Amino acid sequence: MAGPSSQQGGDRDDLPLYLVAVVALVIGGALVRTFLLNWISGPVFVVAVVGGLGALRDRRRARREAASDAAPTATTAAGTSGVGG
C-alpha cells in the first residue's frame, strides 16, 4: 500500500497555504476571470501555491533550525570561559 514518504505538510500545518490559494483564486479569479478560472489553470494554480509556498516555508524553517542549532555552541563557549576566570 502506498503511503506518505515523509511527514512533511500535515493537514493543519498546510491549512494557511490552502487559505492563501482560496483567497488568491477568489479575488484573482474575479479580476482576471477565464485566465485563472478554468479547469486547467485553476487546479494547477492551487498545486503551485500549496506546493511552492510549502517548499519555501520548509526551506526557511530548516535554515532557522540550522541557525539556532549553531547558536548554543557559541553561547556555551563564552559562558564556560567566564566561569573559569
Next chain:
Amino acid sequence: MSWAAHELESYVIQKHTKLKISYLAILLGCLLPDLFTKLPVYGLHIGNLTFLKANFPAKYHRGWPGVGPTHSLLFGALVALTLLAVTKNRAWALGLLAGQWAHVLTDTFDSVGTMLFFPFSTQHYSTGMWAYAAQAGRYGDAAAYYSSFGGVWDFFWLCMALTGYKVFRRDFFFGTVMPNDPAWGWLRRRFGLSDRALLAAYRAWFIYGGSRIFAWFLWARVLNPARGSQFLDWSWRGPSWVQRVEFPARDWGNFAQSTVVGLVGLALALAVIWLTAGRRMWLRAG
C-alpha cells in the same frame, strides 16, 4: 449547465461509494461531456473577432444534430467499456461511468436538460430550475448562472462535498485514494511531486471548484459592468432577464412515449453490451 458542480460531484461520489473506484476517473467522467465540446458553445475570441461559434449553442451542445449525445447515459457506458477494454482496470471504468452519469443527471437541472436516452429518444429531460444561457457568451452565461438558482446549485454541491470532509484528509488520500489508482504513483514519479504537492493535486479541483463559485459571484454582483440590468433573481426558471432556451416535448403523450421507448431501449442496450462484451472484460480486468 452546471459550473462548479461538475468539479465537486467527484468528491461526493467518492464519499458515497463502497466500491474500489478511481477518483481521477470519476473526475474525468465528470468533465468528459464538456471536455471537447464546449469551445463552439462560447466560440473562440481573439480581439474583436469570434471564431468557431455554433449558430445555435444550446442545440449544438445538448441536442441532435450536435454533440448532445455526449450528455447521454449510453455514451458514458460505451466510453467506460472502452476504457475497461484498454486499461483492464475496473476502478477506472467504474469511476468514469459514475462521473459521466453524474454530469448528465446534474445538467438536467437547467432549462435545456439532456437527452438521457439518446439514441433511443431525442427527448430532453429538464427540471428547468435555471435558464440555460450559454448563447449569451461566457460572461453572459456566468452572470446568469451566478445570479440565479444555478449559483445556489453550485453552493449546494459545495456543502455536499463538505459534509464528506473525511475524503479530503491526508490519511484518506494516502490510505484509500492512492492505493486504488496506480496513476497517482505515476504522477509522483513522472513529475517528482512531493507528498504535499500530490495531496494538493487531489484536493485541487475542490479548492478550484469551491473558489470559483465565489469568484464568479463576486464578479457578477460587484464588478460586472451590466450588474444593474443583470440583477440577482432566485426565482425558479430564472433569471428573468436572460433569453430562456428550452426543448419541451410536443405534449405529455409524446413525452411519455419517448420516455418508455428511451428507457426500454437503454435497458436493452446495456444488457446486450454487458452480455456480449462487458461481462467478459470485467472478469478479465483487475
